Amino acid sequence: EPEVTQTPSHQVTQMGQEVILRCVPISNHLYFYWYRQILGQKVEFLVSFYNNEISEKSEIFDDQFSVERPDGSNFTLKIRSTKLEDSAMYFCASSEARTAPQHFGDGTRLSIL
């Protein structure tokens, strides 16, 4: 069964550094999402992406964050200058239609030192 894949599984970065989290959505899916889960807290929506543009973003998704689909297969989340509070599990999800179920990747655990 096709899967959403995320790399790396764990990223350790110094505060203030830029980090790029990578996702390969399921190939025929058109809608892409990033969520994050701070340890012990609920999963929170960050951003949705469709037709090569952001369709919705949350208050968390400020100017430090950006998303890109650079080559038609990858979907990336960039954090420009990381803060300690960015430490979390980041999940990528995709769906073939806006109302279709979202399929999640295994997540990337981001640790900011």
Add this chain to the structure above:
Amino acid sequence: AQTVTQSQPEMSVQEAETVTLSCTYDTSESDYYLFWYKQPPSRQMILVIRQEAYKQQNATENRFSVNFQKAAKSFSLKISDSQLGDAAMYFCAYRSVYAGGTSYGKLTFGQGTILTVHP
């Protein structure tokens, strides 16, 4: 804005027994989707079951079923014949049906319930 509440941080069940996980939500919308996702220690979020609000019939998927009470804004998950592999964090989630506004397909999650299955 929609909110989802799971009031049980932890639940436990004996293998082969039945357990019910609770979820309530708040919305002013009349049509929407509700989901239960499972997150085992392997971390991947796995869709367990989906309910469309305009359907009165409760969704079922093998040993998993829901009790959807639209007026009460309640959406509980029943797991029958619990197995060791059911041990996981379970998240209830809400999604709007309509595009535009502030809910273009995003999922709003509850806090999660950790389910332990005892042999």
